[in-house]
Amino acid sequence: MAMGIYDRLCSRQTSVGVVGLGYVGMPLALEMAKHFNVVGFDLVKKVCNCSSTDYPPPLNNDGSGAQYGGRPVIAGCIDDLADASFYIVAVGTPVNDSHTPDISQLLAATESVGGILKRGDYVVYESTVFPGCTERECVPLLERISGLECGLDFKVGYSPERINPGDLAHDLTNTPKIISGCDEEAAEEIARVYGRVVSAPLSWASDIRAAESAKLLENIQRCVNIELINEMSMTLGRMGIDVSEVVRLASSKWNFTAYSPGLVGGHCIPVDPYYMISEAARRGIDMPLTRLGCSVNESMAGYVADEVLRRISGSVGREGRRPRVLVLGVAYKPDSDDIRSSGAAALRECLSERGAECDVVDEMVDGESVKRMYGFELSSCPSGVYDAVVIAVAHECYRGLEDEWFARVTTGPEALLADLGGTYKGRISNLRYWTL
Known part of the structure; x- marks a missing residue:
């Protein structure tokens, strides 16, 4: 009887090949290498930072140097x-930019x-896709390029990634994994x-489309829940009601799930709903609640910009100058150093469009990446004094600032601290304070 792929991997007769070494692929390759021989490759020749270990050694030009020893090998080319x-x-x-799914990297990797x-x-996909993408887009391409037949000559599966960068409590090994395949074997x-x-535990899907849909539902649910609390924050804020207190009171009931308002960014919540919306639209199906959730979340940057500028308009207006805002x-x-779909970058754009002079500081991220992705220069440090400071992302380095620090970088008691996550609530005394 022929040996199965799992037994071949365990006996080191073959290896796992990870294509894509970003925030998902690199941690996966590192964990897989504890049990199997692993070779990793990234199409863009650039892998993400991984704080838990140094990069594994690359293969030599002749393909030698594959000393696994519990570490993946980084390949120089797909061959x-x-x-x-x-x-x-x-x-x-x-x-x-038009919120249309872009699967070009997926198709390039598949090819x-x-x-x-x-x-x-075996080929297993972890990338988030719309229902039917694996079988409709990827499998035919694999068959055409290889000349082989799926199910007969090779097998395909889908197991969506559930990586949450920066979350020390939930990692790859202790998060339940969804499993699906082209057939039972x-x-x-x-x-x-x-x-x-x-x-x-492993959660078995009846087919690949169910597994693809499950990943989308996870993040669509979060998108809609965040939309609700963002909408409540905007509404209650205009009524002079503290949304954090309302959430605290509502949380006293056992079946209430607490969410916090804020800017939405990253590679999941601002993106995944559009994969489902797009596929639904292709089939003539509307998803109004999901579309509305995306729309409200995307409006938050503009709402924050309006609130910040409204709250400093009196002092700035008297002086007849452009407001200065530090983000x-x-x-x-x-x-995190991940700047994909940055809500803070959207906020900076909204502030600039409304006439503010805006500096953005972030010690965690690479300035060249910001310039390349969003087209503006990251400031190395605050420069001069500001009418408002917006804590858009509460990195650890921004969670312990003192009153004196804010006094040094602001124009005085009429300046505003816009603390979007509520980090400094009840801690600030020498300038005005606002939170979502």
């Missing part, structure tokens, strides 16, 4: 993965894997491979 048999595709699936695919190989073998790495943080979440 260096040709001896692998269990391919995991973990590349980005963003949306473009690359198709060029080295062999009989008996594929699902069983894929489950055995992931089960070696993940200690949490602290441009990453999409605290203590």
